[in-house]
Amino acid sequence: MSPVVERFVRYARMDTQSDPDNAASTPSNDDELSLAQTLAQELRQMGVADARADEHAYVTGHLTASAGAQGAPCLGLICHIDVSPDACARGVSPRFARLEAGRIELGVQDDGTSVVVDAGNTPDLAEVPEGAEVVCTDGSTLLGADDKAGVAEVMELVARLCADPSIPHPALAICFAPDEEIGHGCSLLDLEAFGADEAYTVDGGPIGEVNYETFNAASVTVRFRGRSIHPGSAKGVMVNALHLAEEFDAALPAWERPEHTQGREGFYHLHGLSGTCESATARYIIRDHDDASFERRKRLMQSVAELMNERLGQPRVSCEVVDEYRNMARGMESHMDLVDDARSAFHACGVEPRVIPVRGGTDGAQLTTRGLPCPNLSAGGFNFHSVREFVPVRSLETMVDVLERLVGLRARA
Ligand SMILES: [Zn+2]
Numbered sequence: 001m002s003p004v005v006e007r008f009v010r011y012a013r014m015d016t017q018s019d020p021d022n023a024a025s026t027p028s029n030d031d032e033l034s035l036a037q038t039l040a041q042e043l044r045q046m047g048v049a050d051a052r053a054d055e056h057a058y059v060t061g062h063l064t065a066s067a068g069a070q071g072a073p074c075l076g077l078i079c080h081i082d083v084s085p086d087a088c089a090r091g092v093s094p095r096f097a098r099l100e101a102g103r104i105e106l107g108v109q110d111d112g113t114s115v116v117v118d119a120g121n122t123p124d125l126a127e128v129p130e131g132a133e134v135v136c137t138d139g140s141t142l143l144g145a146d147d148k149a150g151v152a153e154v155m156e157l158v159a160r161l162c163a164d165p166s167i168p169h170p171a172l173a174i175c176f177a178p179d180e181e182i183g184h185g186c187s188l189l190d191l192e193a194f195g196a197d198e199a200y201t202v203d204g205g206p207i208g209e210v211n212y213e214t215f216n217a218a219s220v221t222v223r224f225r226g227r228s229i230h231p232g233s234a235k236g237v238m239v240n241a242l243h244l245a246e247e248f249d250a251a252l253p254a255w256e257r258p259e260h261t262q263g264r265e266g267f268y269h270l271h272g273l274s275g276t277c278e279s280a281t282a283r284y285i286i287r288d289h290d291d292a293s294f295e296r297r298k299r300l301m302q303s304v305a306e307l308m309n310e311r312l313g314q315p316r317v318s319c320e321v322v323d324e325y326r327n328m329a330r331g332m333e334s335h336m337d338l339v340d341d342a343r344s345a346f347h348a349c350g351v352e353p354r355v356i357p358v359r360g361g362t363d364g365a366q367l368t369t370r371g372l373p374c375p376n377l378s379a380g381g382f383n384f385h386s387v388r389e390f391v392p393v394r395s396l397e398t399m400v401d402v403l404e405r406l407v408g409l410r411a412r413a
Helices: 003-012 031-046 123-127 145-163 241-250 291-312 328-335 337-348 363-369 393-409
Strands: 059-063 075-080 095-098 104-108 114-117 133-136 172-177 198-204 209-211 216-225 267-275 279-288 317-325 376-378
Touching (some): 003 031, 003 145, 003 393, 031 059, 031 145, 031 172, 075 363, 095 104, 104 133, 145 172, 145 198, 216 241, 216 291, 241 279, 291 317, 328 363, 337 393, 376 393
Parallel strands (some): 075 198
Antiparallel strands (some): 059 172, 095 133, 104 114, 209 376, 216 279
16 A cells, blocks of 8 residues: 555544534534544654644644745645535445446445446546546445545655655645534634645545636525414415515526536525515525626625515515625636646646636635635545545545645745
């Protein structure tokens, strides 16, 4: 087993599933602290003297620049140590398998059903060469390549840099953060103490991915106030809040929903609706890559509420919009050299880079908004948040080479 694979398997075995029901504390799961402490200790053993894990399970550590690269900006490398709560992640037991005849046999479950990976459930499986060895599970838990593949790759990079001072690199700031999967991201990371001038998250999918565009994101809570009365004597009096909610939703363009959109197309998504005749609440999210179109969507929802109130002659509909994160692209405009160097590093390692706009957010979106430009790189895994998650062994190994190339490119003063 190569060192990065050994690391990955070891980290994947540790339970670090974030807990959405305990999101008020960081980490949401105390087990995240164990992995954080392990990583900090391993970094110190490599020679990263200031490596530490804090009480919130943030691991940070710094490497000074190689000889001659002291003038280059300090580069951050960021991954997350938690795994998704979307599937079982207790007792993860990584195993090795191969892609044979277009299938990866994961295992047979207690009820006799076998779990396989094939083109039917994994559209990008064509990117994996026939015969490739992968790390997966038996299909009863997720693997946690999101993002422990990234953690293992960055750890192995640091091990290489510490062992061979002749490898060029700028000053590096390393961060492994908890609870990314429950929206916590790097919110408790003290950027001043972290000291990075620019950064990458290593948290993407199949090898070669580079992301510097994300959605703009807002959540919208629409509240409807009705007037309830016995239905038998309701004429001219009852105002049914549930029908107000229906009317509101019908005023939004039905073809601009997640199930009808792709690429850079934005959407309105109704993800919660509850209520009675007396009152109802509809919960939406708005997503759009384009800034102007994002603002238009927010205005449309507010004007539907205003029009309804006008027609009703009373303020019965209220619309509360909360911005969540911004498209990273705007903050990246003067830092596109980070994307260009990432492409060059992939090319140099024989991987065709693919720049993909994310239909979601990344940790880097928030960091870029906070002033730390931070595109995202592939970690190498497939089928994130699923029991069919796997990562090709070659991708883990090649990503360490890609990162080594990349820090070499960033070492230019
Ligand atoms: Zn992730």
